[in-house]
Amino acid sequence: MNIYAIRSIYRFEMSRTFRTLLQSIVSPVISTSLYFVVFGAAIGSHMNGIDGVSYGAFIVPGLIMLSLLTQSISNASFGIYFPKFVGTIYEILSAPVSAFEIVAGYVGAAATKSVALGLIILVTARLFVAFHIEHPLWMLAFLVLTAVTFSLFGFIIGIWADNFEKLQLVPLLIVTPLTFLGGSFYSIHMLSPFWQKVTLFNPVVYLISGFRWSFYGVSDVSMTISLGMTLVFLLICLAVVWWIFRSGYRLKA
């Protein structure tokens, strides 16, 4: 195991974060705060609670997930896309590093960053609305698991993308809509039975539901199913990454 390589890549990626602190931490925190102000404090005060949780508190897990997903994907996809774009990827490809080590470095850094961001948003949210966390360890577990899974997904997008548009495409056209429609702002029980069925095909529903369960002990789908679905998605991403390195897809001629 080339520990030095993992550490080098990890540090390199983290230092990129600190160089772009405004963009990578401050701006998502500000935009999430705006959601809390508008939906939590302003509109939420006129709304009934859901499942016995105040509306402001209800949307906290979903909003954290929203940032977690988009930030994991954009961090990890940019992290590997950029060396490909400028050509510095030659060094990674010619180094004595395994696929696992490369992924551990890039995905580890991206996931670290989004977990940190998630926690910062959590603390920020507490300034706007009162909430409690019933299962803090599970909360942390879901946070880390989702960050890792979606950083892997972002890594795959970064390898697949061969221009900047494609890099933005998936987060913008797929992930953000799925997150908005995945129960960030409502319980899926509020939908008609038909749409409830359709919604179950949205993987983000399980992430948000499980995460919200760790806060309030209530969920749209059972926590075990949420966990199971998250793990399945993780395994799919791992399999794709494994295939990418085996075949050299978009990395080697």
Added chain:
Amino acid sequence: MPAAPAPEGVAEVLVVVGAATYHRRSVRKRTAFPMLEGVRVQPIISIRQLSKTYASGFQALKPIDLTINRGEIFALLGPNGAGKTTLISIICGIVNPSSGSVLADGHDVVREYRAAREKIGLVPQELTTDAFETVWNTVSFSRGLFGKSANPAHVEKVLRDLALWNKKDNKIITLSGGMKRRVMIAKALSHEPRILFLDEPTAGVDVDLRRDMWVMVRALRATGVTVILTTHYIDEAEEMADRIGVINKGELILVEGKTALMEKLGRRQLTLQLQAPLVRIPEAMSGYPLELSADGLQLVYTYDAQGESTGIDVLLRRLAEAGIDFKDLKTSQSSLEDIFVSLVRERA
């Protein structure tokens, strides 16, 4: 093979490789590397039937066999598009081979990539660097990436050798092109490689860097590092290399010690400065490959240095008989440029 007449103190050294194969190797006595003489020359890179066909269907490398010896400077010489970068990229793990195998220091570059790549440093052809990292960080990054623990003293030495020390805290984006190229070399040397690849190292490089680079390459070789460089400048190969491989259209045309290559294929020219100008070459001399300069004061005779007889003695006697007097004469060797051109033409 009989020993060639030895211009410029060239000696042919026979060296045993493995059990049964013999490789010829030329060593210049004056610039000599005494440690090489009589010492077993070991292969450090062995390429067997290596070929590459890109996804586009283009065959960039026809099956190639090549052995590069430990501690030598090997130049891969060929025009643009010959397949030099492709060959290097396969050895370094950037391009997948279509067939064949490469051993680097005894390790298969695909199956044992870890052991192989630890030994290798690469300075690619294209100028590609990070932008916002500092010089120090990017070089330290490379060292870690290649599995070496931090060693500030070594990184410092590399940066000083490359005249980068006073730029160590600068962001790369603020550096000039030449400085960026130095940074790429520093990155390649950060993990103390035993094999260094320089892909077109002096293309678009200023005189200072070019000179520094050659000093560095020789210094590296003195510490036993094997250097493989590609170039389409013949003078560069001639100036730097111990051995030269000529590659064209994906085919390795030949591999020879530089001096042997020059002797084997180099034709020599004898230039006579005449006492009095000639209007044309006399009838009596028409059977000789002679050329008369425009001013009629120089007579140039081209001959094969490897031939049984150079014919110079007879030529000079004939000239005397024809009453042509000369006041000076010199011989010169045709350049690698000429050799290359004739080789490529031969193959065409």
